[in-house]
Amino acid sequence: IEARRVAIFGGTHGNEMSGVTLVNLWTKNGAEIQRKAVEAVPFITNPKAVEKCTRYVDTDLNRAFTPENLSAPGGNNLPYEVLRAQEINRIFGPKGSPEAYDVIFDLHNTTSNMGCTLILESSKDYFNLQMMNYIKKAMAPASCLVLLNEHPLLKYSTSRSVAKHPVGLEVGPQPQGVLRSNIFEAMRVILKHALDFIELFNEGVEFPPCTVEVFRVLERIDYPRDANGNIIAMVHPNLQDCDWEPLNPGDPMFQTFDGKTIHYQGSGTVYPTFINEAAYYEKQQAFITTRRETLVASAIKKA
Ligand SMILES: CC(=O)N[C@@H](CC(=O)O)C(=O)O
Ligand SMILES: [Zn+2]
The missing domain is CATH 2.20.25.160 (N-terminal domain of TfIIb)
Structure with missing residues (x-):
């Protein structure tokens, strides 16, 4: 495992303001996300949606990273988010290749009362599971839960899935287009612990076997x-x-x-x-x- 190349995505949904604001802040001054052995790149993934303060312009970017989309010809005739997914895949991927970024954090807000949630896409990614264990302990007694979306039908092709170790951050409740200081600060703290973990890992610290409580996606209810x-x-x-x-x-x-x-x-x-x-x-x-x-x-x- 390596964890040298790290990106922090905000604005995958342009109306989820904590991630948009944090990424814009860190683009201006990256001191807070710098660690000795880690290069963390802040990146606004859907600038057009951010400008309009809307979830997306043509189609949901966080569903757009399918093999079909990423290899689709057609250039400017494609929906904006499909073009953007291809661009992001060129910069941070290619998805599934050895050249892909090691870790991508994707910052989201929800209108639901979920508190601090980390989203994983694989139950076998030990690097990510160790990171979840570290973050949960660092946050205690505040809670930080892990949602595992590994469902054969309900899993979707996220922006962060370009990386070898994709991590979603979902913090709420926060209305769309609104910034709440408690939600903003909670997201900031999770990311601090996450980067500290990567720094320790890169310094050669061994993390012993551990267990992590997760909530596995079962079913969607309409x-x-x-x-x-x-x-x-x-x-x-x-x-x-x-x-x-x-x-x-x-x-x-x-x-x-x-x-x-x-x-x-x-x-x-x-x-x-x-x-x-x-x-x-x-x-x-x-x-x-x-x-x-x-x-x-x-x-x-x-x-
Ligand atoms: C409310 C929201 O946008 N949630 C995200 C969850 C995720 O990042 O997996 C989404 O549906 O894309
Ligand atoms: Zn979102």
Whole structure:
């Protein structure tokens, strides 16, 4: 493992202001993200969306890093974000190649009450799991949870997936287009610990085997809809803002506009998250369910 080339992405979604603001700040003055043996490059991934303060211009950049998109001919006829994905892949990739960046942190905000969340895409990336363990301990007693999106159908092609070790940071609640100081500072602290970890690793520190609690993505739950596809219920008040809290079969899940309760019908306890995320209305998703798991990471040490 190596961890010399590190990038920090902000503005993958142009209306998620903590990442946009931190990356702009560090582009002006990078002292805070400098470490002796690490070169961390701050980078605004979707400048057009940032300028318009919108999630995207043509299509969601954080879904655009598919093999088809990255190899598509057509130049200027392609959607803006597909072109941009190709450009980002040239600079920080190519995705899946030895030349790709070692680590990419991608900074996101959610309107959901998720607190500090780190998003991983593989349960076998021991470098990332060791980093999660380090960050969680450094943050304690404040909590920092790990969402594992390794689902065969629900996994998507993120901007950070260009790197060998992709890490998403998702901090909320923060409305779209809004900066909240508590959310901004929480994101800043996570990144500080993450860079400290990489610095220690590069100095030759050995990290012994460890376990990490993660929440594995299971299922996406849509809002109840009528025959025309219009939403007919809201997230139930008992579920609203209760990200990461157990949801049991029979628990209230949605509330129709005429006051009826719709209950969760699953077969066992799940941990919902991304509850009522604004950006997910267009994706037909009211929340996702997860299952709690403990992963094991082997020891790591720089070669
Ligand atoms: C609210 C939001 O944008 N969440 C991110 C999560 C991620 O980065 O994996 C997304 O859907 O792309
Ligand atoms: Zn986002």
